[in-house]
Structures are given as C-alpha cells and as structure tokens.
Amino acid sequence: MSALIDVIVVGGGPAGLTAASYLRRFHRSCLVLDAGDSRARWIPESNNCPGFPHGVSGAELLRRMREQAFSVDARIEDASVDRIVPCDEGFEVGADARTWRARKVILATGLRDRLPDASWVPEAVACGALRLCAVCDAYEASDQVIGVHGPGDAIGAHAKYLRAYSPAVHALPLDADDGGAAGAEARAAGVEWQSGGGRLEFDGRRCRYVAPDGASVVLDAVYVYLGHDTNAGIAARAGAALTPEGEIIVDGDQKTRLDGLYAIGDVVSGLNQISVAVGHAAIAATHAHNALPFVARKTENPR
Numbered sequence: 001m002s003a004l005i006d007v008i009v010v011g012g013g014p015a016g017l018t019a020a021s022y023l024r025r026f027h028r029s030c031l032v033l034d035a036g037d038s039r040a041r042w043i044p045e046s047n048n049c050p051g052f053p054h055g056v057s058g059a060e061l062l063r064r065m066r067e068q069a070f071s072v073d074a075r076i077e078d079a080s081v082d083r084i085v086p087c088d089e090g091f092e093v094g095a096d097a098r099t100w101r102a103r104k105v106i107l108a109t110g111l112r113d114r115l116p117d118a119s120w121v122p123e124a125v126a127c128g129a130l131r132l133c134a135v136c137d138a139y140e141a142s143d144q145v146i147g148v149h150g151p152g153d154a155i156g157a158h159a160k161y162l163r164a165y166s167p168a169v170h171a172l173p174l175d176a177d178d179g180g181a182a183g184a185e186a187r188a189a190g191v192e193w194q195s196g197g198g199r200l201e202f203d204g205r206r207c208r209y210v211a212p213d214g215a216s217v218v219l220d221a222v223y224v225y226l227g228h229d230t231n232a233g234i235a236a237r238a239g240a241a242l243t244p245e246g247e248i249i250v251d252g253d254q255k256t257r258l259d260g261l262y263a264i265g266d267v268v269s270g271l272n273q274i275s276v277a278v279g280h281a282a283i284a285a286t287h288a289h290n291a292l293p294f295v296a297r298k299t300e301n302p303r
C-alpha cells in the first residue's frame with residue numbers, strides 16, 4: 001500500500017504547479033500527476049502575465065513554474081489519472097495499474113480547445129495568425145485586420161468585442177447564420193460580415209478567408225470560436241457537480257461538493273486566464289493546508 005500523501009494535485013499546468021509550490025511551502029507532502037498537455041504550451045508569447053513586461057512564452061512560463069515547484073521538492077510524475085475514489089482516509093487516485101492515496105485532491109486538469117481541422121493549425125497558432133483568446137492578446141492585434149471564425153450564431157458578440165481593438169474586423173461564419181441580434185449589433189458597430197461557409201487558409205504567415213463566391217480577405221489575426229471541452233470527466237465520476245458547460249462547480253474556497261476535493265484553473269473558470277488559475281491555486285492550497293491535521297514542526301537544526 002502506498003504512503004498516504006497530504007494532497008495529490010491532478011494536472012501540472014499553471015494552476016497545478018502553483019498549488020504544488022504553495023503546499024510544499026506549507027510543509028505538506030504533495031504529488032503532482034500530470035498528463036503533460038497544458039493549454040499554456042500553445043502560448044507563443046503572453047503579454048498579460050504579471051511580472052513579464054516583455055512577454056513570456058507558455059513553454060518558458062511552465063518551465064519556470066516547474067523549477068519553482070522543484071525548488072521546494074515537489075514531486076511531479078507523468079500520469080493520466082483515470083479515477084478518483086473517495087475512501088476512509090480521503091481518496092484513492094489511479095492511473096492505469098498505479099494507485100496513490102491522499103487526504104485531499106486538487107483537480108487542475110484544464111480544458112481542450114476545439115480547433116479547425118487543418119494540419120497547419122499549430123504553426124498558425126505559434127506565429128499568432130490564429131488565436132484562441134481575445135482577452136489574452138487582442139491588445140497586440142490593435143489596428144490590425146482581425147477575423148472572427150466560428151458558427152454564425154456564436155461569433156457576433158465576439159466580433160463586436162474585437163471591434164474595440166480595430167476598425168477592420170471581419171466575421172467569418174462557418175454557415176449562413178447571420179448571427180441574429182448579436183450579428184446585427186456587430187454589423188452596426190462596423191464589423192464586416194462575410195458570406196458564410198467559406199474556407200480558411202494559411203500561407204505560413206497569415207490566414208486568408210475565401211468565401212464560397214471566391215471573394216477573399218487576408219487577415220493579420222483570426223480568433224477562433226469553436227468551443228472547448230473541459231477535462232472534468234474524472235471529477236464528475238468522483239461525484240463533483242458540473243455546470244451545463246462542463247465546468248466543475250466550486251465554492252469560494254475552490255471546494256467541490258465532495259468533501260476534500262478541490263478544483264482550480266480552466267476546468268472551473270469562465271475567465272480562462274493564467275492569473276485566475278494561479279489565484280485559484282493559492283486559495284485551494286491554503287484552504288487544504290488549514291483543513292489538514294496540524295503538525296508541529298520538528299527539526300534537528302533549530303535556529
């Protein structure tokens with residue numbers, strides 16, 4: 001039987017790594033189990049991340065966060081957790097044949113963006129031609145030619161939102177839907193509503209939208225709104241409640257309805273941001289620490 005760990009953190013993105021650093025700094029035993037597919041890896045350069053006035057890539061940010069967690073002896077193992085089962089001491093957490101036991105579990109499993117089905121997508125995201133988060137980086141697209149791609153009934157409000165950043169915003173609907181009231185508002189705000197059902201191309205630097213009649217527009221940045229899927233299946237199977245959108249429901253301490261199970265980051269939030277994820281982590285880790293049994297410190301080297 002494996003040793004009982006104070007807290008297992010499932011997910012090693014910004015939320016999970018921050019929780020691990022906090023827990024180790026509370027002198028709690030902590031294990032991060034991570035499937036290694038953080039959404040942050042897609043970030044070419046973040047410019048709204050506190051403390052990085054000249055920007056930071058997602059890969060570099062994750063590297064630093066792991067280094068910070070390792071500096072306080074956090075353990076991180078590669079594992080794709082497939083079950084969390086409540087038990088007398090807390091939880092059994094499993095990945096294939098491996099099982100760990102913990103008093104508390106913090107879920108930081110994030111979400112997966114739905115992306116256009118094209119082989120060039122990773123390259124287009126890497127160079128900023130294709131984007132997934134206007135809150136993150138629309139500022140950098142100010143005054144550029146911006147596209148907004150997705151179902152007609154979903155992109156109107158996003159297109160209007162982006163009109164605050166540029167006079168040249170094109171709605172690029174996947175279908176013939178005119179966006180209803182939101183589409184009308186976007187057009188009234190100056191958004192060019194292209195005819196739907198065209199195709200998106202990428203030339204290695206920028207995207208081009210080609211309408212069904214052959215008319216085309218070249219775009220400096222295209223925001224994609226195809227939705228996402230939260231990685232909340234294991235939480236639901238364990239007994240946590242989800243919103244209709246699949247986000248884990250938590251209270252102000254990041255607690256799910258299952259005693260001892262917390263959830264943080266994109267798998268919870270409507271505002272999917274690094275600063276929100278690390279804020280959740282601080283709250284959950286601190287609450288978990290205070291809820292664990294008190295342990296007076298023993299040391300062989302008193303100061």
Ligand SMILES: Cc1cc2nc3c(=O)[nH]c(=O)nc-3n(C[C@H](O)[C@H](O)[C@H](O)COP(=O)(O)OP(=O)(O)OC[C@H]3O[C@@H](n4cnc5c(N)ncnc54)[C@H](O)[C@@H]3O)c2cc1C
Pocket residue numbers: 010011012013014015016033034035036037038039040041042043044045046047048049079080081082108109110111113125131132133136137231234264265266267272273274275277
């Ligand atoms: C292109 C792009 C640009 C962005 N730019 C910015 C920006 O500039 N500023 C900003 O604030 N935010 C930005 N974001 C959003 C940011 O990346 C997320 O808000 C952030 O990564 C959320 O952190 P998280 O730890 O909650 O989830 P994630 O970073 O997604 O980490 C979740 C981790 O959990 C793991 N996991 C999932 N399921 C399991 C399982 N069953 N077992 C074990 N591990 C599991 C995953 O593999 C992953 O490693 C951007 C996102 C994208 C895609």
